[in-house]
Amino acid sequence: MRKMLAAVSRVLSGASQKPKCDLHRLEEGPPVTTVLTREDGLKYYRMMQTVRRMELKADQLYKQKIIRGFCHLCDGQEACCVGLEAGINPTDHLITAYRAHGFTFTRGLSVREILAELTGRKGGCAKGKGGSMHMYAKNFYGGNGIVGAQVPLGAGIALACKYNGKDEVCLTLYGDGAANQGQIFEAYNMAALWKLPCIFICENNRYGMGTSVERAAASTDYYKRGDFIPGLRVDGMDILCVREATRFAAAYCRSGKGPILMELQTYRYHGHSMSDPGVSYRTREEIQEVRSKSDPIMLLKDRMVNSNLASVEELKEIDVEVRKEIEDAAQFATADPEPPLEELGYHIYSSDPPFEVRGANQWIKFKSVS
Numbered sequence: 001m002r003k004m005l006a007a008v009s010r011v012l013s014g015a016s017q018k019p020k021c022d023l024h025r026l027e028e029g030p031p032v033t034t035v036l037t038r039e040d041g042l043k044y045y046r047m048m049q050t051v052r053r054m055e056l057k058a059d060q061l062y063k064q065k066i067i068r069g070f071c072h073l074c075d076g077q078e079a080c081c082v083g084l085e086a087g088i089n090p091t092d093h094l095i096t097a098y099r100a101h102g103f104t105f106t107r108g109l110s111v112r113e114i115l116a117e118l119t120g121r122k123g124g125c126a127k128g129k130g131g132s133m134h135m136y137a138k139n140f141y142g143g144n145g146i147v148g149a150q151v152p153l154g155a156g157i158a159l160a161c162k163y164n165g166k167d168e169v170c171l172t173l174y175g176d177g178a179a180n181q182g183q184i185f186e187a188y189n190m191a192a193l194w195k196l197p198c199i200f201i202c203e204n205n206r207y208g209m210g211t212s213v214e215r216a217a218a219s220t221d222y223y224k225r226g227d228f229i230p231g232l233r234v235d236g237m238d239i240l241c242v243r244e245a246t247r248f249a250a251a252y253c254r255s256g257k258g259p260i261l262m263e264l265q266t267y268r269y270h271g272h273s274m275s276d277p278g279v280s281y282r283t284r285e286e287i288q289e290v291r292s293k294s295d296p297i298m299l300l301k302d303r304m305v306n307s308n309l310a311s312v313e314e315l316k317e318i319d320v321e322v323r324k325e326i327e328d329a330a331q332f333a334t335a336d337p338e339p340p341l342e343e344l345g346y347h348i349y350s351s352d353p354p355f356e357v358r359g360a361n362q363w364i365k366f367k368s369v370s
Contacts (some may be wrong), residue, residue, distance in 0.1 A: 009170045021245060024231040024261070025223045030248040034240055036268065038309045041300065044086065044239055045310075046318050048078040051102040053326045054111050055270075058101065058118055062274045063117050066334055070145070071132045072099040076269040079239040079296035080203055081106045084171060086239070087246025093156045093161065095141040096173040098133040099203075099268075103173075107140035111325060115333035123336040127347060148178035149325045151200070155187040158198035158259070169197040169253045171246075177208020181223050186260070188226050197260035202263045203236065210281040214327045223263035236264030237294045240303075267294070342366065 021029045047190045055075040061067045074081065081102035084094070096103050104114050109125050117124030117135055125135050133145040141157065144150040154172025161168040174184065179202050191198045201220040206213055213220045219232030222230035230252070234245040242264060267290045271278025278287070304310045345357035357366045 007142060020247055021241070022233040023224065024221075024226075025228075026230045028205070029232055030241075030244040031094060034244050036240060036303070036307075036309065039307050040086070041304045041312075042318070044082055044303065045297070045300055045315060046322065047082045047106065049319060050299065050325065051075075051078045051081065051105055051113060051321045052297060053312075053322050054105065054114065054329075054356065057115065057326050057330050059274070061115070061119065061330065061333070067122075067132075069131055070098065071118070071274040072272065073270040074099045074268065075276070076290070076295070077203065077205060077236070077266045078102060078237050079242050079300075080264050080266055081194070082244050083239040084201070085241025086093075086243040087171065088171065088250055091139065091166075092158050092163045092168050092250070093139045093141065093154075093170040094173070095150045095157060095170065096143065097147070097150055097175055097178065098143065098145050099175070100133065100135055100143040103140065104135040104137060104143070107137040109135070110138045112332050113331040115329045116336050119333045119336075121336035121337055122339045123332065127343070128167065128339045129347070148172065148174055148181035148183055151181075151184045152187045154200075155191045155196055155259075156194035158191065159194065161366050162194070163195050167254055168252050169199060171199050171201055171202055173201045175208060176202060176204040176206070176213050176220075176222060177211070177216065179204075179225060180217060185225075191259040192226075192229050195256060197253035198259040199246070199253060200229070200259060200261045202261070203266055203356065204263055205266050205268045207268075207272070210276065212281065221263075223261050226259070226261045229259050229261055231261035231263065232264040233265065236266035237296045238298065239296060239300055 023029045031273055038074055051076050051311050055073040058067060058071060058073060062071050085106040094103060096106060101114055104125065105111065113123065114127040114135065117126055117128060117130055118132055120128045120131065122128050133143050135143045141153065151172055151174050154170050158170040161170060178184065188200065204213065208216050223233040234243055235241040245262060249262055252260050269287060269291065300316055305312055345368040347370065348368045349370050353369050357368050359366055
């Protein structure tokens, strides 16, 4: 009976909603309504909860000094990584900055591989050598530590898509803090000249490190920054808005019209990184207000329950399953051995014969194996 009710709900209301999009150099944008199926809703809910719980576990492991070094968490921004993935194909490409854990998961890697990479263990997705900022998967190019440097690389990936004649696009992500960099505008220019299938995506979480967008940018209309490139501004806390805008942008690029810009208005609950408490430049009340009114998981949960696509009990069961998955992954990430010293030079190239790498001085040699 529940499945029948859900099916009727999908047709009648289907969690339909009006995407909140502002347009630049576009006569029309994404559709004003969409349909959320029960299957997709449950899938998105599980994925967003997994990213949220994974990040909270990373916070805990960092405070226990099991994770060390740079660590940038994306809790609060789950609708971005899950919604973008829902709007593209697995064969499409994605490159992002250093707040990359969520994208690493949505691109297909397991929580176990991600947490083990954060703890520097052999079972990590980069064999324990990449850490928080340098994780990779098929058609996912990181995780890049240099602010803004991934944007020209993303344009290059889009060039490869066009050069090889493939019907693929590249999602090139950067933050509002990187949006003022010159190399980004150079990438815009080349992408427009060559009509590259590149979706430039600014994840605007309102603060570049500890500086608000109003203090850092003369214009905070990041979706208009491409000038001659069309753009759209999207509610990045609403997964359906993100999904539909991504589908629209991908279809635009695949049609041969060239690049397009997307600005996702989102929010991070943690500080910029684990070394930033996150409350010296914004108030706790501001963070709490976003949590209570715009939390992406809460918005999807309310939409599904109100549309009879799922019950509160069903969603609670998913929460329990996700918590167990995260705990199991954390146990693996803390018990798995670290990579041995002799593997320090491994995996420099993907398919080359073994060769020697010089160590800290000319008498120390490491063997590199692909």
